[in-house]
Amino acid sequence: MEQTNNSTETLLASFQAGNMAAFSELYDSHINILFNYGLKLTIDKELLKDCIHDIFVKLYVKKDELGVIENLKSYLFISLKNKLCDELRKRMYMSDTAVEEINAVSPTDVEDDYMEEEKTRSNLLLVNNLMDQLSPRQREALTLYYIEEKKYEDICEIMDMNYQSVRNLMHRGLTKLRALVG
Numbered sequence: 001m002e003q004t005n006n007s008t009e010t011l012l013a014s015f016q017a018g019n020m021a022a023f024s025e026l027y028d029s030h031i032n033i034l035f036n037y038g039l040k041l042t043i044d045k046e047l048l049k050d051c052i053h054d055i056f057v058k059l060y061v062k063k064d065e066l067g068v069i070e071n072l073k074s075y076l077f078i079s080l081k082n083k084l085c086d087e088l089r090k091r092m093y094m095s096d097t098a099v100e101e102i103n104a105v106s107p108t109d110v111e112d113d114y115m116e117e118e119k120t121r122s123n124l125l126l127v128n129n130l131m132d133q134l135s136p137r138q139r140e141a142l143t144l145y146y147i148e149e150k151k152y153e154d155i156c157e158i159m160d161m162n163y164q165s166v167r168n169l170m171h172r173g174l175t176k177l178r179a180l181v182g
Contacts, residue, residue: 008072016063027056030073034080040113041084051083130180138173141166 008029014022031052038048055076059066069075131139137159144150144158155166 012069012072016066023060026072030076033073034076037077038080038084041081042088047087048084051080051087055079055083130177133180134173134176138169138176141169142173142177145170 008026011022011026011029015026034052034055035048038052039045042048058079059076131142134142140159141155144155145152150158152163152166155161156163159166161169
């Protein structure tokens with residue numbers, strides 16, 4: 001994501017040493033990813049822009065007090081999430097409609113999305129590992145049938161096999177998968 005050859009750590013250290021050009025580079029290299037992340041937390045783009053601005057102002061003002069930041073990207077994401085939550089809580093006390101906004105853009109939605117992506121990734125890895133346990137012909141037949149949604153007649157033609165041989169191949173493949181899973 002960096003727009004220069006400098007690493008984020010080098011830019012951060014340079015900024016903390018007083019280099020304002022490094023601060024500008026950090027801002028430029030992280031602004032878009034923070035904005036995209038923030039859109040998953042709120043639909044209020046103006047609030048989002050203000051919160052991003054505020055976290056960079058805080059970073060600038062408190063640069064001497066921060067110490068070592070191991071992962072700036074994570075630090076900025078967490079800061080943005082906390083700032084948005086704080087602002088939405090303030091709005092809740094100022095107006096009844098803020099409760100609806102908090103419910104509509106709960107930060108847990110992002111966590112749920114992440115967990116769902118991890119579960120999908122894990123399932124895909126499991127399926128790939130299971131498919132690797134099959135013979136190449138079984139894997140080909142099952143892939144043609146379940147993934148490419150081919151009919152048995154098409155599979156017979158593609159694999160140059162008769163109908164009953166394809167059925168037997170599919171049956172043995174599924175039986176082996178059930179045994180591996182069970």
